[in-house]
Amino acid sequence: MARKQLDKVYDPSQVEDRLYHEWEEKGLFKAEVDPKKTPYTIVIPPPNITGQLHMGHALDETLQDILIRFRRMQGFAALWVPGTDHASIATEAKIVEAMRKEGLSKEDLGREGFLERAWDWKKQYGGRIVEQLKKLGSSCDWSRERFTLDEGCSEAVKEVFVRLYEKGLIYRGERIINWCPKCQTSISDAEVEYSEQAGHFWHLRYPFADGSGYLELATTRPETMMGDTAVAVHPDDERYKHLIGKTVILPLMNREIPIVGDTYVDMKFGTGVVKITPAHDPNDFEVGLRHNLPIINVMTDDAKMNENAGKYAGMDRYEARKAVVADLEEQGFLVETEDHSHNVGTCYRCSTTVEPRVSKQWFVKMEPLAKPAIDAVKNGEVKFVPERFDKIYYNWMENIKDWCISRQLWWGHRIPAYYCDDCGEMVVAKEAPTVCPKCGKSHFHQDEDTLDTWFSSALWPFSTLGWPNQTEDLKYFYPTSTLVTGYDIIFFWVARMIFSALEHTGEVPFKTVFFHGLVRDAQGRKMSKSLGNGIDPLEVVKEYGADALRFTLVTGNSPGNDMRFSEEKVRASRNFANKIWNATRFVLMNLSDEITSIALPDTLTVEDKWVLTQYNSLVKEVTDNLEKFELGIAVQKLYDFIWDILCDWYIELTKSRLQAGGETSLNAQKVLAFVLAGTMQMLHPIMPFITEEIWQALPTGGGSIMVSKWPEYREDLNFGAESDEFQKVMDAIKGIRNARAQMNVPPSKKASLFIETNSPDTFKSGEAFFQRLASASEVNVSDHYEMEGAVQVVTDSARIFIPMGELIDREKELARLNKEKAACEKDIQMVQGKLSNEKFTAKAPANIVEQERQKLLKANERMAKILESIAALG
RNA sequence: GGAGGCAUAGCUCAGUUGGUUAGAGCGCUCGCUUCACAUGCGAGAGGUCGUAGGUUCGAGUCCUACUGUCUCUACCA
Numbered sequence: 001m002a003r004k005q006l007d008k009v010y011d012p013s014q015v016e017d018r019l020y021h022e023w024e025e026k027g028l029f030k031a032e033v034d035p036k037k038t039p040y041t042i043v044i045p046p047p048n049i050t051g052q053l054h055m056g057h058a059l060d061e062t063l064q065d066i067l068i069r070f071r072r073m074q075g076f077a078a079l080w081v082p083g084t085d086h087a088s089i090a091t092e093a094k095i096v097e098a099m100r101k102e103g104l105s106k107e108d109l110g111r112e113g114f115l116e117r118a119w120d121w122k123k124q125y126g127g128r129i130v131e132q133l134k135k136l137g138s139s140c141d142w143s144r145e146r147f148t149l150d151e152g153c154s155e156a157v158k159e160v161f162v163r164l165y166e167k168g169l170i171y172r173g174e175r176i177i178n179w180c181p182k183c184q185t186s187i188s189d190a191e192v193e194y195s196e197q198a199g200h201f202w203h204l205r206y207p208f209a210d211g212s213g214y215l216e217l218a219t220t221r222p223e224t225m226m227g228d229t230a231v232a233v234h235p236d237d238e239r240y241k242h243l244i245g246k247t248v249i250l251p252l253m254n255r256e257i258p259i260v261g262d263t264y265v266d267m268k269f270g271t272g273v274v275k276i277t278p279a280h281d282p283n284d285f286e287v288g289l290r291h292n293l294p295i296i297n298v299m300t301d302d303a304k305m306n307e308n309a310g311k312y313a314g315m316d317r318y319e320a321r322k323a324v325v326a327d328l329e330e331q332g333f334l335v336e337t338e339d340h341s342h343n344v345g346t347c348y349r350c351s352t353t354v355e356p357r358v359s360k361q362w363f364v365k366m367e368p369l370a371k372p373a374i375d376a377v378k379n380g381e382v383k384f385v386p387e388r389f390d391k392i393y394y395n396w397m398e399n400i401k402d403w404c405i406s407r408q409l410w411w412g413h414r415i416p417a418y419y420c421d422d423c424g425e426m427v428v429a430k431e432a433p434t435v436c437p438k439c440g441k442s443h444f445h446q447d448e449d450t451l452d453t454w455f456s457s458a459l460w461p462f463s464t465l466g467w468p469n470q471t472e473d474l475k476y477f478y479p480t481s482t483l484v485t486g487y488d489i490i491f492f493w494v495a496r497m498i499f500s501a502l503e504h505t506g507e508v509p510f511k512t513v514f515f516h517g518l519v520r521d522a523q524g525r526k527m528s529k530s531l532g533n534g535i536d537p538l539e540v541v542k543e544y545g546a547d548a549l550r551f552t553l554v555t556g557n558s559p560g561n562d563m564r565f566s567e568e569k570v571r572a573s574r575n576f577a578n579k580i581w582n583a584t585r586f587v588l589m590n591l592s593d594e595i596t597s598i599a600l601p602d603t604l605t606v607e608d609k610w611v612l613t614q615y616n617s618l619v620k621e622v623t624d625n626l627e628k629f630e631l632g633i634a635v636q637k638l639y640d641f642i643w644d645i646l647c648d649w650y651i652e653l654t655k656s657r658l659q660a661g662g663e664t665s666l667n668a669q670k671v672l673a674f675v676l677a678g679t680m681q682m683l684h685p686i687m688p689f690i691t692e693e694i695w696q697a698l699p700t701g702g703g704s705i706m707v708s709k710w711p712e713y714r715e716d717l718n719f720g721a722e723s724d725e726f727q728k729v730m731d732a733i734k735g736i737r738n739a740r741a742q743m744n745v746p747p748s749k750k751a752s753l754f755i756e757t758n759s760p761d762t763f764k765s766g767e768a769f770f771q772r773l774a775s776a777s778e779v780n781v782s783d784h785y786e787m788e789g790a791v792q793v794v795t796d797s798a799r800i801f802i803p804m805g806e807l808i809d810r811e812k813e814l815a816r817l818n819k820e821k822a823a824c825e826k827d828i829q830m831v832q833g834k835l836s837n838e839k840f841t842a843k844a845p846a847n848i849v850e851q852e853r854q855k856l857l858k859a860n861e862r863m864a865k866i867l868e869s870i871a872a873l874g
Numbered sequence: 875g876g877a878g879g880c881a882u883a884g885c886u887c888a889g890u891u892g893g894u895u896a897g898a899g900c901g902c903u904c905g906c907u908u909c910a911c912a913u914g915c916g917a918g919a920g921g922u923c924g925u926a927g928g929u930u931c932g933a934g935u936c937c938u939a940c941u942g943u944c945u946c947u948a949c950c951a
Binding site: 194575584 | 876877879880886887888894895897898900905906908914917918931932946947948951
């Protein structure tokens, strides 16, 4: 049979889509519940349906695919559950925006109409991101694809809500929450992003009601003063404590408000007096609760002043700020205006400044849930990689506040709470009740709010596997093995999955969380739409191939660290793919039809043993590294082995044997095929396409590399001593090349070699290598040569004479040898220094001391040869 | 205010439990169209591993302080 002819340059576009379809058709992504196997499960961090695949996804998916493919080849029942997130606030914002362009509002369509439109949107765009994932080579089990708003996930959400409510862990109440005036919904604390903004500090006078003077205080938000219901001072503050209980007149509003004493006030800051606006500041709200202060909301949903704001009603909050300041100044209440920069909370979706306000919302009581979730990480049931994220997690969980889960949105899981139209009684249940338990009537309306999108994401590891039903999948694949995600969503998502899983399934959701960093641009900036510095992974795939992109994303990457992405790096990866391709071409064009399977020959040459020893330790190390999530290190080792050891050395070494033909050639072919096939298997998780293409071109039996058996370390392939012996030949070749390069001798100019050595057999057997790799015309080996006027190359095990006649410049040669002598002297000094240190010989481990002794021995031998060579120069 | 990361070659970064003379890619210099590959081959230059101490026979690696830098987090009105 004729071997497949490969093109000179690897073209991923000819390969990738074809192979992906082939894998899909053969059902290779599909995981089966198999009691004979150990499950290995990853659930995808579901991308938003509105989303476009960006570099962050590409990194995330690549890492997951590497782990899944690796474990699949190791024989695990490897399941990667894919899916998407409905992303309530982000999606709704996009749809509303699209509608606005058509002159439509949500209210125009009504809830039903809006949802219809939203589902259309999902149909149109939800599939897009899935197609993009496929371009990367993601080996997800698409038959198990899920969506956070699908029937099963919705079932899980309702079940969880009702359970938590019945346990008293979900409650509804008037609390101060973060309100986004643009998205027109509450958002959780985690969804607020703080940014430093320049503002002002307005110093104001609030006069005492009895006319005996005034209190001076400062505020950054004068427009909220219409909602002031007190002024607070520290109860221990000598300046003010006698005033507690008196009242002041709220300027502009002419309302009498009390002076209260509260330890929240920092005596050292400002004047030590704080105006209290319980409806619009989280701290003031707390103070208000402690002192039973009235709560006066002065703003509307879209952050305009409301009727409680008197003459400012109808103004936008910033407009009102100006007007209030102007009035205060005019009426003499403004003492001074100071520049002040402060942290302003903004909405993580639309960056609008959020408005803290009091409103009736649903909350999850966090303390009882947080505790077991902290313990699970502390006792190692959930392991973070790298470990440092433990601290960040503890810090958040230990200071966690109740989670506001209701959103004033339509796109999402509607809260399963029903109110009796007649008596107002509330019933929380998975299905709408038919009869009111209080009044017996039967008309209900459901709560208008939906749930925070993260409420459903928190259930993702088990809701996707069928929970609350005890499905076969759930029993077999849960808890999942590894969660791969960016450290930026540790609070939003990772923490919430942990406490949700523990509460509802009694188990951790995953055993390990493998965190990666952000992908930044070449200058180290965050890739963002507004900067326009984002690189589209799909463009990269198109131009360089998915393998090159994947390789780029893992190479030199270490867990939890940000990385820079540049096209330059992709080009290097593409070159690597091409290198592999050409190594394969070389093997295939030399591979005889007689070889029909991958198997080592019965007799191995010394260079075979050398390469197999290297290969064998590569197997061990790469496996170890992958198991420890050291993907960057594993990739580096594969790269070095393939490029340096396999291509630059071993392939070159086989050339003379391949030309010799017969048994000699066949044996070399077998070793080449064996090493190449094994290396492709180990590289497959990282570069799935090219490795599959190569695998199928090799006599591997016709199956897919995806489901081939991962290489294992073999004691019988460890030829330590013989491998070391071959190293002597390599050292000599390098030394000769070095000397020739220094003299600018082109490879075309061949020269005789006279090798003086105590290992004559080793060097004699390397004759062909010296000819091919060190430009030797003939090779002579002996235990002694007397020769003048020759270039002399000294290695640990040999002294090589190269008679080059007129090319030799005695002075230069002398300088070169003296330089080597100096370097060798330095070595000897250093090693001797160590060995003469009694503390070292006494305390260092025996093998280290022995190592140093060997080093000294070699260096001394080497020195003797160098001295002889210098003497020979005359 | 609290916490954490990072600091290694001109640039971007690796460096696993402390153990040879600290590595790679890109860039640079010299030579090479050698029958897999110029997306290549051979050779080379380039580093007091941020600073100062400490632990250790031995520190890029562990500890302390400092400097620079980035990030997260927090209620300073």
